[in-house]
Amino acid sequence: METFVLIKQVPDQNAKAGINSDGTIDRAKAKRMLNPFDRYALEAALQTKRQHGARVTAITMGPPPAIEVLYEAIAHGVDRGILMTDRRLAASDTLATAYTLAQTVRYAGRPHVIFCGLQTTDGDTAQVGPQLAERLGIPQITYCEAFEIRDGIVVARRAIEGGSQIVMAPLPVLITVANSARRLAYPTLRGVQRVQRLMRDEAARAEAIQILNLDDVGADPERCGLKGSPTIVAATEKVGEIGGNCQVFQGQSVPQLVSQLTQAVDLFRYAATS
Amino acid sequence: MDCKRILVFAEQVNGELQPIGLELLGAGRRLADKLGATLSALVLGHNIAHLPPILIGHGADQVFIADHPELAEYRTLPYRRVITDLIKSWPQPPHTILLGSTTTGRDLAPRLAAHLETGLTADCTELDIGPFEYTNSKDPSKSGLFPDCLYAIRPSFGESLKARILGPWKNPQMATVRPGVMVPLPWDGSRQGDVIPVPVNLDPGDLSLQIVETVRNLSQAVDLTRAKVIVSGGYGLGSPEGFELLRELAACFPNSAVGSSRKAVDSGWIPYAHQVGQTGKTVRPQLYIACGISGAIQHRVGMDKSQTIIAINKDSSAPIFKFAHYGIVGDLYQVVPELIRQMQQMKGEINERANSQPFQSAGERIPILQGR
Numbered sequence: 048m049e050t051f052v053l054i055k056q057v058p059d060q061n062a063k064a065g066i067n068s069d070g071t072i073d074r075a076k077a078k079r080m081l082n083p084f085d086r087y088a089l090e091a092a093l094q095t096k097r098q099h100g101a102r103v104t105a106i107t108m109g110p111p112p113a114i115e116v117l118y119e120a121i122a123h124g125v126d127r128g129i130l131m132t133d134r135r136l137a138a139s140d141t142l143a144t145a146y147t148l149a150q151t152v153r154y155a156g157r158p159h160v161i162f163c164g165l166q167t168t169d170g171d172t173a174q175v176g177p178q179l180a181e182r183l184g185i186p187q188i189t190y191c192e193a194f195e196i197r198d199g200i201v202v203a204r205r206a207i208e209g210g211s212q213i214v215m216a217p218l219p220v221l222i223t224v225a226n227s228a229r230r231l232a233y234p235t236l237r238g239v240q241r242v243q244r245l246m247r248d249e250a251a252r253a254e255a256i257q258i259l260n261l262d263d264v265g266a267d268p269e270r271c272g273l274k275g276s277p278t279i280v281a282a283t284e285k286v287g288e289i290g291g292n293c294q295v296f297q298g299q300s301v302p303q304l305v306s307q308l309t310q311a312v313d314l315f316r317y318a319a320t321s
Numbered sequence: 322m323d324c325k326r327i328l329v330f331a332e333q334v335n336g337e338l339q340p341i342g343l344e345l346l347g348a349g350r351r352l353a354d355k356l357g358a359t360l361s362a363l364v365l366g367h368n369i370a371h372l373p374p375i376l377i378g379h380g381a382d383q384v385f386i387a388d389h390p391e392l393a394e395y396r397t398l399p400y401r402r403v404i405t406d407l408i409k410s411w412p413q414p415p416h417t418i419l420l421g422s423t424t425t426g427r428d429l430a431p432r433l434a435a436h437l438e439t440g441l442t443a444d445c446t447e448l449d450i451g452p453f454e455y456t457n458s459k460d461p462s463k464s465g466l467f468p469d470c471l472y473a474i475r476p477s478f479g480e481s482l483k484a485r486i487l488g489p490w491k492n493p494q495m496a497t498v499r500p501g502v503m504v505p506l507p508w509d510g511s512r513q514g515d516v517i518p519v520p521v522n523l524d525p526g527d528l529s530l531q532i533v534e535t536v537r538n539l540s541q542a543v544d545l546t547r548a549k550v551i552v553s554g555g556y557g558l559g560s561p562e563g564f565e566l567l568r569e570l571a572a573c574f575p576n577s578a579v580g581s582s583r584k585a586v587d588s589g590w591i592p593y594a595h596q597v598g599q600t601g602k603t604v605r606p607q608l609y610i611a612c613g614i615s616g617a618i619q620h621r622v623g624m625d626k627s628q629t630i631i632a633i634n635k636d637s638s639a640p641i642f643k644f645a646h647y648g649i650v651g652d653l654y655q656v657v658p659e660l661i662r663q664m665q666q667m668k669g670e671i672n673e674r675a676n677s678q679p680f681q682s683a684g685e686r687i688p689i690l691q692g693r
C-alpha cells in the first residue's frame with residue numbers, strides 16, 4: 048500500500064520574531080515550524096504504515112528550508128520525502144498550489160490514500176486538500192476524525208456541525224484530518240537516527256528525499272506561482288477601533304475601578320432581564 | 322454586460338434551510354444591487370419544494386432547485402457534478418458565487434473552484450464590490466482597471482490585519498463566508514421570484530462514497546450563539562482553574578455562557594466548543610466580557626459585533642482596548658472577584674428593597690429590577 052501525506056512549513060505564530068510592527072510577516076526572519084494541523088495528518092499516515100505496512104511518502108512544496116519538515120516527518124517514521132521547490136512558485140494561491148501538488152503527486156506514484164491537514168495556520172483556507180482531490184479526480188473525506196481501511200475500502204468518521212458522520216469509500220481517496228483526530232506521538236529513536244545519518248550523508252539524503260522542480264514533474268509554469276494564481280492579496284488594512292473610543296478605567300484601587308465600570312454600564316440590567 | 326449574476330449556495334439539512342443560506346442572501350442582495358445583478362439562490366436536496374419561497378422572501382430574485390433522491394444528504398461529488406453542470410450550461414459564468422464556511426461549504430467550494438479554474442477566498446468576514454487598478458511588471462497580462470470586483474475580506478495571519486483578496490481576472494469570483502457574520506434580510510412575503518428546476522445527471526463514479534450514518538446532537542453543543550451574556554477567558558487566565566472564576570461571574574447572569582480564546586483552548590484549559598473567533602464560533606451577544614484576552618484579529622472577528630464589550634486586561638496597550646466599549650486595566654484575579662462581589666451585593670440590595678415593599682406581588686418586582 049502507498050500512502051502520501053502532504054505537509055507544509057509555516058511561520059511560528061507564537062514566536063514574536065519575524066512579525067513586523069504592522070502585523071505582517073517577515074518570512075525570512077520568522078521562526079519556522081511544521082503546520083500544527085499536518086501533525087494529525089502525519090499520525091494518520093503512520094497509522095496506515097503500522098496497520099498495513101504502507102510505504103509513507105511525505106510531500107511538501109516550499110522554499111528550500113522546507114526540507115526541515117521532511118526531516119521531521121522521517122524522524123516520526125515516514126519512509127521518504129519529496130520537496131517541490133522552484134522560484135517560479137512564489138505567490139502561489141491555493142489553485143496554483145493544488146495544481147503543482149497534483150503534478151508532484153502524479154510524478155511520485157499512485158497512492159491509495161493521500162492525507163492532508165485540515166488547514167494551514169498561514170494560508171488558513173482548508174482549500175488545498177479538496178482542490179488537489181478535484182485535480183486528481185478522486186473522492187475526498189474532509190474533517191476526518193478516525194478511519195479504518197480494509198479490503199480497499201475506507202470507513203471514516205468525519206465531523207459535521209453539531210455531530211458526526213460515518214462514510215465509506217473505495218480507494219484511492221484523499222482525506223483531510225481534523226485536529227480532533229489522534230495526536231502525533233514522539234519521534235522514534237530509529238527515525239531520529241536515520242535523520243542524523245541523512246544529514247551527514249549526502250548520497251543517502253538524496254535517496255531518501257527527492258528535491259524536484261517544476262520541470263521534473265512536467266508542470267506548466269503558466270499555471271504555477273503568480274501567473275497561475277487567480278487571486279492576490281490586494282491590500283492589508285490595520286484593524287482600527289469599532290464603535291468609537293473605549294472608556295478605560297485604570298490607575299485606581301480595584302473596588303473603585305469596578306464601581307466606575309458598573310456606573311458606566313448597567314450590568315445589573317443584564318443580570319435581571321437577560 | 323447584462324445578465325450579471327450573484328449565486329448563493331443555500332444549505333439544507335433534512336429539508337430545513339440552514340441560517341447561513343439566508344445570511345448569504347442578505348450579503349448577496351447588497352452586492353447584487355451595487356452591481357446591478359440578479360441574485361440567484363441554489364438549493365440541492367430531495368423533497369425540498371417548500372424551500373424556494375423562503376429564499377425568495379429573504380431576497381433571492383430566482384431560485385435554482387435540484388431535487389433528486391441522491392442529493393438528499395450532502396455529498397461532495399454529486400453536488401459538485403450538478404452545480405458545475407449548471408454553471409457551464411449558462412452562456413456566461415456568474416460574477417460571484419458565495420458559500421458558507423461550514424463543513425459542507427468548505428468541502429464543496431474548493432472542488433467547484435478547482436473545477437472552474439477560478440479563485441476562491443476562504444472564511445470571509447466582509448464582502449463588497451468595488452474598483453481595482455492593478456499593475457504588475459512580473460505579469461503584465463494581469464494589469465488593468467477592473468471596475469466591479471468582489472472584495473473578499475478576511476483576517477490575515479498577522480495579529481491585527483485584515484486582508485482584501487481580489488481575483489477580478491476570471492469569473493466566477495468565489496468566496497466562503499463565516500456563519501453568523503452576515504445579517505439576513507427580514508422576510509418579505511410580497512417578494513416575487515422564479516423557481517427554476519435544475520437537471521440532475523450523475524455519473525456512477527459520483528456515487529462511490531456512501532454515507533453510512535449521520536448523527537447530529539445539537540443539544541450537546543455549547544450554546545454560545547444564543548447566550549445573551551458571554552464571559553470569555555484567554556491565555557491571561559494562566560491556568561484551567563481560571564475558568565472556574567469566570568463561570569462564577571457568568572452565573573450572575575441568567576442567560577449566559579463561557580467562551581474562550583483559541584490560546585486557552587490550545588492550552589487544553591477548555592474544550593474547543595467554547596472557542597470564539599475565526600476558527601471558532603461567531604457570536605453577537607448583548608454583553609461580552611473578555612478576561613485576559615489580548616484581542617487578536619482572529620478573536621475579534623468572532624465577537625466584535627457584540628452590543629457591549631467589556632475588556633479586563635492588565636496590559637493597557639492590549640489591542641482589545643482599541644475596540645472594546647469599556648475596559649478595566651488590572652489583574653483579572655482581582656477585578657473579576659470584585660465584580661462578582663459588587664454584582665451579588667447589588668442583587669442583594671435589590672431583593673431587599675423588593676421584599677421590604679410588603680404589598681407587591683412577585684410579578685411586580687421585575688420592573689424594579691429593570692429600572693436599575
Ligand SMILES: Cc1cc2nc3c(=O)[nH]c(=O)nc-3n(C[C@H](O)[C@H](O)[C@H](O)COP(=O)(O)OP(=O)(O)OC[C@H]3O[C@@H](n4cnc5c(N)ncnc54)[C@H](O)[C@@H]3O)c2cc1C
Binds near residue numbers: 168600613
Ligand atoms: C489561522 C489562525 C486562526 C486563529 N483563530 C482563532 C480563533 O478562532 N479564536 C481566537 O481567539 N484566536 C484565534 N487565533 C489566535 C490569535 O491570533 C491569538 O493568538 C489568540 O486569540 C490569543 O489568545 P489570548 O488573547 O487568549 O492570548 P494572548 O494574546 O497571550 O493574550 C493574553 C492577554 O492576557 C493578559 N493578561 C495576562 N495575565 C493577566 C491577568 N492576570 N489579568 C488580566 N489580564 C492578563 C495579557 O496582557 C494579554 O493581553 C488564530 C490564529 C491564527 C493564525
Ligand SMILES: Nc1ncnc2c1ncn2[C@@H]1O[C@H](COP(=O)(O)O)[C@@H](O)[C@H]1O
Binds near residue numbers: 053164173
Ligand atoms: N505548500 C504545501 N505543501 C504541501 N502541502 C500543502 C501545502 N499547502 C497546503 N498543503 C496541504 O493542504 C492542507 C490545507 O492547506 P490550506 O488550504 O493552505 O489551509 C495543509 O494542511 C497541507 O496538508
